[in-house]
Amino acid sequence: MTSTSTSEPQPVSWHASGEWTDIRYETTDEPGGSIAKITICRPEVHNAFRPQTLVEISHALELAREDETVGAIILTGEGERAFCSGGDQRVRGDSGYKLDEGSTGRFHVTDLHVQMRRCPKPIVAMVAGWAIGGGHVLHLVCDLTIAADNARFGQVGPRVGSFDGGYGAGLLADLVGPKKAKEIWFLCRQYDAAEAERMGLVNTVVPLAELEATTVQWCREMLALSPWALRLYKLSVNAHEDGYAGIQQLAHDANLLFYGNAEAQEGRNAFREKRTPDFGQFPRRP
Numbered sequence: 215m216t217s218t219s220t221s222e223p224q225p226v227s228w229h230a231s232g233e234w235t236d237i238r239y240e241t242t243d244e245p246g247g248s249i250a251k252i253t254i255c256r257p258e259v260h261n262a263f264r265p266q267t268l269v270e271i272s273h274a275l276e277l278a279r280e281d282e283t284v285g286a287i288i289l290t291g292e293g294e295r296a297f298c299s300g301g302d303q304r305v306r307g308d309s310g311y312k313l314d315e316g317s318t319g320r321f322h323v324t325d326l327h328v329q330m331r332r333c334p335k336p337i338v339a340m341v342a343g344w345a346i347g348g349g350h351v352l353h354l355v356c357d358l359t360i361a362a363d364n365a366r367f368g369q370v371g372p373r374v375g376s377f378d379g380g381y382g383a384g385l386l387a388d389l390v391g392p393k394k395a396k397e398i399w400f401l402c403r404q405y406d407a408a409e410a411e412r413m414g415l416v417n418t419v420v421p422l423a424e425l426e427a428t429t430v431q432w433c434r435e436m437l438a439l440s441p442w443a444l445r446l447y448k449l450s451v452n453a454h455e456d457g458y459a460g461i462q463q464l465a466h467d468a469n470l471l472f473y474g475n476a477e478a479q480e481g482r483n484a485f486r487e488k489r490t491p492d493f494g495q496f497p498r499r500p
């Protein structure tokens with residue numbers, strides 16, 4: 215177990231909002247910014263996700279992104295037995311997971327992974343119990359993972375007729391190395407929290423009773439830091455990993471910053487005032 219924080223964890227009070235069937239969306243209200251928590255509430259299936267669950271997580275993530283008070287987002291599962299056990303096998307059709315009986319199957323999780331990568335705020339997986347299959351990939355896509363000592367990680371795809379060759383392959387190989395990643399996928403073993411920490415799969419492991427306090431403490435430490443610096447760092451890492459899509463997001467954030475600059479504003483103002491822009495007043499920085 216590792217920790218760099220010396221201060222005692224402060225109690226947290228959550229405020230739930232929204233109408234949901236599969237998740238809960240909560241925020242804290244504290245000085246210095248708030249934390250959003252998205253909880254998958256399907257403990258009867260170890261928090262397996264069906265399409266409705268993913269639609270709701272996506273909506274909640276958008277709320278957290280748009281809320282300018284929110285500085286960090288926690289993704290977790292209800293109860294102590296599971297973070298998430300992946301796709302709900304009961305609604306797995308012959309061409310993906312089905313929103314309802316009559317619908318055509320598809321993979322709603324594809325778009326959610328991209329949305330999580332694009333979210334400019336840190337997302338922290340808070341894992342107790344099982345993080346299996348698509349649930350394991352969900353924690354991989356989060357920026358940080360705090361695990362309880364009862365957490366168990368693994369991929370089951372090849373055992374149940376599936377695989378994730380997207381982030382579930384690439385990010386895993388980057389984290390633990392290609393040989394270990396192939397072992398995880400080829401053998402479908404389960405790994406306890408200590409082994410996951412040794413592999414670099416999680417950031418820290420804490421006693422189950424301290425899971426939420428530690429996760430909140432990590433979020434509070436990020437809330438005290440520069441939001442722009444955190445944002446641009448996340449996008450910089452993604453720019454390397456996500457190719458053109460990652461570069462585009464980082465570049466557009468550079469544009470966002472440039473819009474706040476007098477040089478960019480001179481161009482806009484000159485157009486509005488129907489005059490020639492005077493860019494000569496700005497230094498050509500070495």
Ligand SMILES: CC(C)(COP(=O)(O)OP(=O)(O)OC[C@H]1O[C@@H](n2cnc3c(N)ncnc32)[C@H](O)[C@@H]1OP(=O)(O)O)[C@@H](O)C(=O)NCCC(=O)NCCSC(=O)c1cc(O)c2ccccc2c1O
Nearest residue numbers: 259260262299300301302303321323347348374376377378
């Ligand atoms: C997670 C387990 C290892 C836990 O085992 P344990 O023995 O502790 O618990 P039970 O097996 O008794 O489970 C309790 C209860 O929950 C039900 N349940 C568990 N997981 C699921 C699930 N994923 N879907 C539906 N139901 C589930 C279980 O049936 C029990 O219910 P009862 O009514 O019988 O009491 C173990 O449960 C396990 O291995 N679960 C299956 C994990 C699994 O198959 N996950 C799906 C993998 S595929 C996937 O997630 C996936 C999703 C995508 O959207 C993709 C998209 C694109 C590419 C790939 C994708 C992908 O691979």
